[in-house]
Amino acid sequence: MTESEQEERARLLRAWNGAGRRLAPVPGREPIGERLARLAGEGTGAYDLTDWTDQYGNEDGIVGELERRTAAALGTEAAAFFPTGTMAQQAALRCWAGRTGNDIVALHPMAHPVRWERDALRQLAGLRVVHPTEAPRLPTAAEVRDVAEPFGSLALELPLREAGFVLPSWEELTDTVTAARDRDAVVHFDGARLWECATHFGRSLPEIASLADTVYVSFYKSLGGLSGAALAGPSAVVQEAAAWRHRYGGALFQQWPAALAALVGLDRELPRLPEYVAHAALVAQALHESLAASGVPWWLVWPRVPHTHQFQVWLPYGARELTDAGARQAEETGTLLFRRWTEPAGAPPGMSMHEVTVAGPGLSWSAEDVRAAVGAFLGFLDAARGTASGQGTETGAGRDSGPVAE
Structure with missing residues (x-):
C-alpha cells in the first residue's frame, strides 16, 4: 500500500x-483500545472473566463453552470452533468426500469457496467442483437433479451474498435438499450469514440447520465478533473435521478473545x-x-x-x-x-x-x-x-x- x-x-x-449517525457499525474499523475496552465491558455478561484463558481450545474453557452454545443454538449434536470459515468449510467438504467416496462438490459459481478462496478446494482439499446453475440465485431442485456428473456433496450458501444476499423460499430450499438426497449426496450449508435467515424462512435456526448434514456459521459477519467460525453437525463428523483443523494449522494456542466476542454476539446480536x-x-x-x-x-x-x-x-x-x-x-x-x-x-x-x-x-x-x-x-x-x-x-x-x- x-x-x-x-x-x-x-x-x-x-x-x-466519526459519523454520529449510521445504519450499522463500521465492522472491524475501531481503535484497538476502544475495542478492547468494549470487549471487556460486554464480556462480563457473557462469560466468567475470572476463569483462565484457553490453551488450544480446551473443552472445559471458553472455547468449549462457545462450541456447546453454538450446537445448542443450531440444534446439532456438536460444533467445533475454527479460526476462519474458509478452513471450516474445507475441512467439512473433504470429510464428506472421504465418507461418500466422491470428491465432486456441487455449488454456485458465486459461492465464497469459488469466488474468494483462490481455488483452495482444488489446490488444498483435492476436490472438484460442478455448478448446478449460473443464475444469480440458489439452484433449484430441477437444476440439482440435472447436474451431469454424480457429486458427493451439495454446498448451499445461505444467503447467496454475491447475488444480493438472496434466499430461496422454504419450499424451494427443502425441494433442493431433497433433490440432492435423491442423488445420494450430502448437503452442507455455507451459513456464514445463516443467523439472519430465520425471518425469511419463518423457521427456527434448528429447523433450518436440520435440513443439512453440516452447517458452517460465522461469528463476526452478523454477530459482531472479532473473528472465527464454527462447523456444526453430527459428533463424528465434527470430530473428524477438528482433526483436519489441526492439520491446517488451526489449533491456535489462545483463542479466548475471539471466543468471548462470539459469546457476546450470541447474547446481544442474535436476538x-x-x-x-x-x-x-x-x-x-x-x-x-x-x-x-x-x-x-x-x-x-x-x-x-x-x-x-x-x-x-x-x-x-x-x-x-x-x-x-x-x-x-x-x-x-x-x-x-x-x-x-x-x-x-x-x-x-x-x-x-x-x-x-x-x-x-x-x-x-x-x-x-x-x-x-x-x-x-x-x-x-x-x-x-x-x-x-x-x-x-x-x-x-x-x-x-x-x-x-x-
Missing part, C-alpha cells in the same frame, strides 16, 4: 467512525437480527423511492424487499467518486449512509455496487431520514462531479434511460 493509499484509508476510517431484517425492508423501500425521484439515470435496489438485513444498491458512477461522496457526507454532516463502493467483476462498465447493512444504529432511522440522507449524498456526488443533478453520467446514460427498480 502506497503512502497516498494509506492516507486515503486513514481519512475514510476517520470519516466513517436482535429479526428486528434488523424487518427494518432493512423500510430502509430499502425509502432508498427505492428516493432514487426513483432523484433523476439518477440508472439504479438498482436489490432485492426489492431484502431477504435479510443486507442488500445491494447499484449506481452508474465510479466506485472511487461514490466512496468519496459518502465520506464527505460523513465528514460534513455527521451522517454515514454509504461506505466503500466496489465495481464487481462482470458488472456492466461504469456501474458500482454498495452492500447496505441495517443493524442496531439504523433502527432509529425513519423513512424520511433515509430519503434526506440520499438527497444529501447525491448532492455531494454532484458537487464532486461538477455537474447538476440529473444531467447524465460519464457512462453515457441519460435521463431517458429511467430507473431500474427491480
